[in-house]
Amino acid sequence: MVRWSLPGRSSSAWGALVPVVALAAGLLFATSGRTAQGSDLRAGEVTQLSQLVEERDAAVARxxxxLAQLQDQVQxxxxQVATRDDAVAEEQAVGEAGAPAAGLTPVMGSGVVITLDDAPQRSxxxxPSGARPDDLVIHQSDVQAVVNAVWAAGADGVAVMDQRLISTSAVRCVGxxxxxxxxxxxxxxxxxxVVDAPQVEAALxxxxxxxxxxxxxxSWGLTFEVRERPQVTVPAYDGGLTLQHAIAG
Known part of the structure; x- marks a missing residue:
């Protein structure tokens, strides 16, 4: 006789296994619920990537x-450098243009040579009758009057005793x-x-x-000669550029 006992045992074992599987599934669902705390566990990687992108965008914006601030500073x-260079170039140009007027370069051209001298002494x-010793000598006022007239005539350059006169020069006599x-x-x-001779004559x-x-x-025989010259040279000024003396105009 053949006994069919195996199927009965299998049904009994499977029946015992079903509750265990159900219990394990329930525990897994409960654990997942506590871990997720109401959120989607599968969305975790997506959320982290989105935050990373936002942080990177913020860093790029900063x-x-x-970069814009640095570009503004560079500009x-x-x-400023361009403005300074322009100012330096302008100063150099003005300096070069003003050098002749300041007397820092020699000038040449047609002009006059004027000589002033004391009266000759008698043997x-x-x-002379009615003269005082001071009447027979050249004074500071005489030289200054002639120099002023030469400047008024539009001279390009004036020298006294080969000394170039500039705006700070002063003519003084001692004795x-x-x-x-x-x-x-x-x-x-x-x-x-260096000046136009007819204009000098008119100014004098x-x-x-x-x-x-x-x-x-x-009256006393002083020398005052004005001679026109086709070519004269007035040397460059070689003294200091600070005012040493001033006289009333």
Missing amino acids: QERQ RLTD DGSL NTLLLQGRTYSPPFVITA DASPQVAVFEQAVE
């Missing part, structure tokens, strides 16, 4: 702002000697100018101070 510095040492830019000179005093004739000097020339 870098772009920093400002470039503009016996006597003075019968001329003090000019720290040096002393004895008469005759020679004034050289129009000067009241020169008219007073010419009266002394006629």
